[in-house]
Amino acid sequence: MIKFLPFDTSLFGYRVGQLQLGRCLPDLEKVNNQAKNFDLIYVMGKPGLVKLGGWSPISTRVDLVKNIIKTDLIQSPKVDQKVEVSEMIVSGNLSQSDQKALRELIFSSGQWSRFKQDLLLANQEYEKLYSTWWETIKAEKHKVIVARISGKLVGFITFKLLRGRGHVGLFAVKGSEQGSGIGRKLMHETLVMLDGSGFKLLGLSTQKANKRAMDFYKKFGFQPIKETLIAHWRPGLKPENID
Structure with missing residues (x-):
């Protein structure tokens, strides 16, 4: 059991x-x-x-899924054109500034994690778990898309192919840059990349209490398919x- x-x-x-x-x-x-x-x-x-x-x-935990449609592939004009989005080669050597920025983004991506919300976890469980994410991403060859402003890393999204669909692992935007459209641009690039590879579904999981994330995914057309307490x-x- x-x-x-x-x-x-x-x-x-x-x-x-x-x-x-x-x-x-x-x-x-x-x-x-x-x-x-x-x-x-x-x-x-x-x-x-x-x-x-x-x-x-x-x-x-709420599991959501989205069907990729043609309108998803049109870039929103609201996105700041100074934001550069590209795929990161995770097997390569990262600069110290990228390593530092990635670490901060990885930790911020789990602010609503149950390992962060559980105050009885006092043995750095959250830090230990999220510190292993980058090694998992490299080992499992996830796709990583990053956003930069003037060369500085300000956001990222990771996804892998799982049972015929894409599945988002980590997704975060630097706190000072949130609300500027970077998240939309990262998600758009993910949908474009998946569609170009012949995949029409994208799934992800988030916490129901994270209202900001739930609203973001709703606007992108994600539909909840399962709730797990x-x-x-x-x-x-x-x-x-x-x-």
Whole structure:
């Protein structure tokens, strides 16, 4: 029932597992007995089931998808023409300024992450997890599109091909540049690149509480297809007593 997660366990330094709920609640007595072997368990499932089981949710993940249409391939005239967008070769050596900017963007991309929102995670779990993202991007050969102003990196989006569609991994714009159309330009370039490769679908996940992101994706025509409530369960506490 509870799946051992070796990557998270190695990264965080304690035993981590995942409980994926199906259509109904599992045998909670068996779950509680198995949970004694873990320090942290991600409980994931439909909102009603997670709450029924007594686990206190930390976030709601929303999966969205978009069909790429012809109008998506037309660049908006509202975008600042000083912004230069291009694909980054992730296998190459990056300058120190790019490395620093990427690190800042990677961390800012996860501000609404459940690992950031969970105040009981006090062992730098968020920093450890997001620090590994760039290595994952390189290892799995994700596409990386970056935005620059006067040569300085101010935004990026990463995506990979997954089951016949593109899927966004990380997406962020420098705080001081947000609202200037950089995000729109990065997303537009992603759609153009996917369409040029013969792919007509783009998927991504975000947090429901991130209203700004939800509004952005809605304007681009993304449609929600699934909501998953996620709880962080510490077995040392009874589920119904976790705040």
